[in-house]
Every structure is written in C-alpha cells, then in structure tokens.
Amino acid sequence: MTSPVITARDLSIRLDGREVLRNISMTVEPAEIVTIVGPNGSGKSTFLRALIGAVPLASGRVERAAGLRIGYVPQKLALDAALPMTVRRFLSLPRRISDDLVTEAMSRAGVPGLENRQMTDLSGGQFQRVLLARAILERPHLLLLDEATQGLDQPGAAAFYQRIEEVRRDLGCAVVMVSHDLHVVMAASDRVLCLNGHICCEGAPEVVADAPEYRALFGTGTKGTLALYRHQHSHRHDADCEHDHGHGAN
Numbered sequence: 001m002t003s004p005v006i007t008a009r010d011l012s013i014r015l016d017g018r019e020v021l022r023n024i025s026m027t028v029e030p031a032e033i034v035t036i037v038g039p040n041g042s043g044k045s046t047f048l049r050a051l052i053g054a055v056p057l058a059s060g061r062v063e064r065a066a067g068l069r070i071g072y073v074p075q076k077l078a079l080d081a082a083l084p085m086t087v088r089r090f091l092s093l094p095r096r097i098s099d100d101l102v103t104e105a106m107s108r109a110g111v112p113g114l115e116n117r118q119m120t121d122l123s124g125g126q127f128q129r130v131l132l133a134r135a136i137l138e139r140p141h142l143l144l145l146d147e148a149t150q151g152l153d154q155p156g157a158a159a160f161y162q163r164i165e166e167v168r169r170d171l172g173c174a175v176v177m178v179s180h181d182l183h184v185v186m187a188a189s190d191r192v193l194c195l196n197g198h199i200c201c202e203g204a205p206e207v208v209a210d211a212p213e214y215r216a217l218f219g220t221g222t223k224g225t226l227a228l229y230r231h232q233h234s235h236r237h238d239a240d241c242e243h244d245h246g247h248g249a250n
Contacts, residue, residue, distance in 0.1 A: 002030065003065060004029055005065050005068060005141050006027075006068065006176075007025075007026070007028070007062070008025055008051065008060065008061075008062050008063075009060050009061050009062075009063065011047075011050060011057055011061070013056075019058070021047055021050075021195070021197065022197065022198050024047060024060070024198065026193060026199070030174055031173065032174050032175070032190050033177070034177070034190065035176075035186065035193070036178045036192075036194075036195055037179060037186070042195045044178040045075065045146050048144055048146050048176065052072060052144065065141065068142060069138055069139065069142070070141070070142045070143075071135030071137075071138070071140035071173075072135055072143075072145075073128070073135045073143070074131065075150055075178075076150065076151075077127075079119055081120050085118065087106075087117050087118075087130055091106075091133065091137065101137055103115075105137045108167055108170060109133035110129050111133065114126065124156070125159070128152065131148070132148070132164075136173075140171070142176065143175045143176075145175070145179075148177070150180075154181070157181045161181075161188045164177070164188070186208070186209065189205050191203065192205050194214050194217065196213075196217065200214075200217075
C-alpha cells in the first residue's frame, strides 16, 4: 500500500449541538506513527472514532484506502468479573480464529503463552497487550490506539510503546495513537498532531515541542526528553501552528 492509508478532509463534528472538532485535515502515510496529543476535552478520542466511522460528521469526509484493514485498541474495556473467559476465547470473539494466528498475535504483542489465562486475572499491562493482540490478529494496515496505556506506570507505558514500534516494523502498518504520555510517546512518533478543538500545531516531535502553542498547553518539560531521541527521526516536518483557545469533548 503506497498511497495514504487514511485521509481526513476538513472534518468537523458536532455532539449534542456543540462543535467538538472543526476543519480537521490529516493524511496518514503507510508505516507512519502519528501521535495525537491535546488537553482533556480537546476532541482526541472523538477524532479517532471518526476515523473508523463510529461518530457522524457535521462536514468533511474520511477517505480510506481500498481494502483497508484497521485494528483498534480502545481506551478501556470493561469485562464482567463474574463471567469466565480465557484469553483464547476472548480473541475468538465474534468468530473463531486459528491457533496459529492467535499464537502469532500474542507473541507480537509481547504476551506469549497466556492463552489459557482468565481475562480477569491479567495485570493491567497484560490486559492491554491482549487488546493489542486482538487488534493485530488480521495484520492491519492501520492500527489505532486510544490512550491504550491509561492506568499503566511510566515503565509499563514505555514498554508498551516500544512494542508498538516493533509491531509497526514487523507488520509495516501505520499507527495513529491518542496519548497523554507526552514524554514517552512524543519520542516514539514520526509526527505529532496537537488538537485543541482544531489542529493548533503539527509536525515532527522536536518541532512541535518547540512550538509556542504546544508550550502554552503543556509547558517545556518534554523538550529535554526529545533531545535523546532526535537521532531516530531522519526526516523533518515544518510546524503548522495556529493559536486557538477553543475546547471540545474528548
């Protein structure tokens, strides 16, 4: 897949009569890792759901590559603790998945051998990796993650993002992540998009970290961490920044 995997064109969303996002345009290229950051209530999760068609658009459109396979890791998933369900059974919902595919996905997600464990017995980190395994079962072209490390400590989050980079390398898929783990996730990204009701800044991580709009929202603490990772990014994007004080819903 050489053309963009997904493109948002002038996308606007209204929820409960209120404008949540306006005039969002973004293209995701094959094998690119794009991170979406922004304050609480800035529309990050809403935008991700719009990409998969889960929320209606007030205007604009989303263009997906022909035959696009999407894997999705939700922000959280509530399971009934009284309902017995093994990891193997969970991965076979709603349809049976072959043992070979399950073994491959579990290995890629970093949790091999847990197939017979009860879902409710997993640690937070194991649970999120099982969700990742489910998302990559069918080798997606695009992997979407909505704050997938919520509830993990910083070492756990860092390990999870390292695994995402390995999945991207192994599958060649594009990745779009919504995250609040600024120090870790900015360094793991090819491009960062800062939302605050609209795109207020975007570009390579080090470019966004220097942008006044980003600093106004998050301060300057990320800059030192990014310096350690500059060698990982061989290309540079110009920042496209526009100041905005509007707020939407996450």
